[in-house]
Amino acid sequence: MYTLLEAQNLVEKHIQNISIPDTPTELYEPVKYVLSIGGKRIRPALVILACDLFAGSVDSALVPAVAIEVFHNFTLLHDDIMDRSEVRRGQPTVHVKYGENVAILSGDVMSILASRLINHSPGVVLNVVHEVFTKTAMQVCEGQQMDMNFEDLLTVSEEEYMTMIQLKTAVLIAASLKIGAILGGGSQTDANDLYDFGLNLGMAFQLQDDLLDTFGDQQTIGKMLGTDIVDNKKTFLMIKALEKGSPQQRKNLTDWLAKRDFKREEKVAEVTGIFKQLKIKEITNQRIKVFYKKSLESLAKLNRPEERKVELSNFASFLINRNK
Amino acid sequence: MYTLLEAQNLVEKHIQNISIPDTPTELYEPVKYVLSIGGKRIRPALVILACDLFAGSVDSALVPAVAIEVFHNFTLLHDDIMDRSEVRRGQPTVHVKYGENVAILSGDVMSILASRLINHSPGVVLNVVHEVFTKTAMQVCEGQQMDMNFEDLLTVSEEEYMTMIQLKTAVLIAASLKIGAILGGGSQTDANDLYDFGLNLGMAFQLQDDLLDTFGDQQTIGKMLGTDIVDNKKTFLMIKALEKGSPQQRKNLTDWLAKRDFKREEKVAEVTGIFKQLKIKEITNQRIKVFYKKSLESLAKLNRPEERKVELSNFASFLINRNK
Incomplete structure (x- = not known):
């Protein structure tokens, strides 16, 4: 194996x-x-x-x-x-x-x-x-x-x-x-179960990517944090913040999205600050766990001996726990 | 059929x-x-x-x-x-x-x-x-x-x-x-014969395209003549002219190729003029005929009743005789 x-x-x-x-x-x-x-x-x-x-x-x-x-x-x-x-x-x-x-x-x-x-x-x-x-x-x-x-x-x-x-x-x-x-x-059923496993894992993977771009460790991921924020990317983090924020927080966010002239560090710090106030990291982590759990359910359904599935479940756990 | x-x-x-x-x-x-x-x-x-x-x-x-x-x-x-x-x-x-x-x-x-x-x-x-x-x-x-x-x-x-x-x-x-x-x-042999038929026909087709761009009838083809000349395209016509021309004709051609500022009509007329002096149209037509002949040889080799091949030989003849 x-x-x-x-x-x-x-x-x-x-x-x-x-x-x-x-x-x-x-x-x-x-x-x-x-x-x-x-x-x-x-x-x-x-x-x-x-x-x-x-x-x-x-x-x-x-x-x-x-x-x-x-x-x-x-x-x-x-x-x-x-x-x-x-x-x-x-x-x-x-x-x-x-x-x-x-x-x-x-x-x-x-x-x-x-x-x-x-x-x-x-x-x-x-x-x-x-x-x-x-x-x-x-x-x-x-x-x-x-x-x-x-x-x-x-x-x-x-x-x-x-x-x-x-x-x-x-x-x-x-x-x-x-x-x-x-x-x-x-079998076709097996193939579809694995597809579902991968689909949910892929969702978790991308949310983790969004998270690391703002909340990762700069040393570990080897690139500047906040690229998505600077580029006005509509990530899960930004979408959730715009949804959950108070009128004032939402105004601050949309102002930052509209601003053409800004200092990179200032924009990243301010937007990240609002994310923190709104516990966006925790919300995203929770969503990642939901997808992770769903993926494991599909893997569990798969009609193969458990010891054969170990590499895939290890992989799933590695993907959502990665820090780069 | x-x-x-x-x-x-x-x-x-x-x-x-x-x-x-x-x-x-x-x-x-x-x-x-x-x-x-x-x-x-x-x-x-x-x-x-x-x-x-x-x-x-x-x-x-x-x-x-x-x-x-x-x-x-x-x-x-x-x-x-x-x-x-x-x-x-x-x-x-x-x-x-x-x-x-x-x-x-x-x-x-x-x-x-x-x-x-x-x-x-x-x-x-x-x-x-x-x-x-x-x-x-x-x-x-x-x-x-x-x-x-x-x-x-x-x-x-x-x-x-x-x-x-x-x-x-x-x-x-x-x-x-x-x-x-x-x-x-x-059969595989048939498929390969047809491939060769198409390959030679395709070559004839493209040479005919080059020819029409310079020597076609503007009314019929529905676009300005000489686009290839203006764009400095290395067509068969230009390559042959550069090969066959006298030192003076070659100099004139390369001067036109290098010129950044020019009147479109003047460039087209001058270059076409050199092509005519060198009988480039006739040379190209001759080359088209060679490819056409080769294509028909492949079609002839094909192990099918002649009456079944008629549409393809009609098509070949249409392609090389087209004026647009």
């Missing part, structure tokens, strides 16, 4: 070995660059763990697992263009390093490469795996569109926010597990 | 009927827009004709045929961003109408949708169709990258140019025919 770390290492090795054409250099060098600068390889590792859960041949899951990682990195690449982000994983983003046109096109070819790698799934499940993959991939685009729409909205409801993070983040984690289950020979 | 026109109409009807999600509106409205403003539906019609050639069930080829058209339109959408084109088929391009971020993301979702529609190929050939499709799709990106690279090069060899148009244009026409053949139940 694979541990999460073993699965991550296996995937990492395989990513470095996939055959990516050399020419045109301008097109494929950025693809290699993006795949070389790391990331935790969580999603492909989940494909492996889910496959292994059914004692399926992990070998047959390796290429589809890499496909998911390639797809995930494609979304980051294009999101970075749309969000004008200049740094990713401590390195310059592709459009900064190679120019915007190259970034668009390299992303395009990565998306197609991902689909091509999915085609390495065994014939008997290819159709199902491919449908889960492409359906999910479209949903991720929908989530990114919603996220962009939020930038122009003054208020976003909690429900809209939850739909957005479900599409942008949670469905790909869920689909990774489902695809792993299908490749491992799990 | 389907005629080209019948195949085009069938495809058109089906394109308007494919189910595209409604929300987020910002994401999917541009997709519907792009698919609604037409085009000749040549590629999907070729899928249908190739399938029909083997008396295969055209019904089973319809969705994959639409997939190819969706993919083709995705490439146009993203190419227009990269090329900063403002008009396509007489309508504003997506990035002009909806903004660049939306254009990137709508293109992304179209590419995935295309792959999802390919998954509707019958299970027994799914793997093969999917591999042809994704391999080809990657090649199209490679062609676009080469085309972008040419912008920054002073000279492009004929060989480089031929590779570029093969990747950017010809392989998708070839793959449309090959996929149709596979869906129709043709």
Whole structure:
């Protein structure tokens, strides 16, 4: 049985070995660059763990697992263009390093490469795996569109926010597990239970991300706190604060959202202060626990020996307890 | 047996009927827009004709045929961003109408949708169709990258140019025919012969495009002549002129390529004048005929009754004789 770390290492090795054409250099060098600068390889590792859960041949899951990682990195690449982000994983983003046109096109070819790698799934499940993959991939685009729409909205409801993070983040984690289950020979019910496990975990994961951006330890997470606040991101924290705040607190928040000229530290301190007054951290932590609990319920329903599920429950606990 | 026109109409009807999600509106409205403003539906019609050639069930080829058209339109959408084109088929391009971020993301979702529609190929050939499709799709990106690279090069060899148009244009026409053949139940040899037919035809098609841009009839093609000349495109015409010209003619051409300030009409007239002195039109026409002849040889090799091939040979003749 694979541990999460073993699965991550296996995937990492395989990513470095996939055959990516050399020419045109301008097109494929950025693809290699993006795949070389790391990331935790969580999603492909989940494909492996889910496959292994059914004692399926992990070998047959390796290429589809890499496909998911390639797809995930494609979304980051294009999101970075749309969000004008200049740094990713401590390195310059592709459009900064190679120019915007190259970034668009390299992303395009990565998306197609991902689909091509999915085609390495065994014939008997290819159709199902491919449908889960492409359906999910479209949903991720929908989530990114919603996220962009939020930038122009003054208020976003909690429900809209939850739909957005479900599409942008949670469905790909869920689909990774489902695809792993299908490749491992799990039943449809098993695959769906794992999907639900991943979906709720993905929600918890994103809320934890929102939380760390404001309340994390700067040393540990290795970047400035409060980026979301500075960027006026409609995170769960901000949405809850706008919902729970007194008229005065809400006015202060909307004033900060509207302000064009400000000192970064001052804005972060003031908004974080209001969050603290409203116990937003505690509210968010509580919500994370609800999703975590739901995810464990789906895992419990899964018809596999408990000792086989240990890695996945460890992973869930790691995700919501992480501090970076 | 389907005629080209019948195949085009069938495809058109089906394109308007494919189910595209409604929300987020910002994401999917541009997709519907792009698919609604037409085009000749040549590629999907070729899928249908190739399938029909083997008396295969055209019904089973319809969705994959639409997939190819969706993919083709995705490439146009993203190419227009990269090329900063403002008009396509007489309508504003997506990035002009909806903004660049939306254009990137709508293109992304179209590419995935295309792959999802390919998954509707019958299970027994799914793997093969999917591999042809994704391999080809990657090649199209490679062609676009080469085309972008040419912008920054002073000279492009004929060989480089031929590779570029093969990747950017010809392989998708070839793959449309090959996929149709596979869906129709043709043998591998048949499918490859049709691929070669399409590849050579695609080359002829692109050279004809280059020719019409300079030597077409302005009334008939419905746009200004000489766009390629104004944009310093390294077309076959320009490459041949730079190769065949006297030192003085070459100097004149490179001067025009370097000039930043010029009157459009003057540049077009002068460069076209040099092309005429060098008989570039005749040279290009001759090259078109070579590709046309090669394409017909592949069609002749194809092990099908001659009367079944008529639509494809008509199509080939139409393509190289078209005046718009």
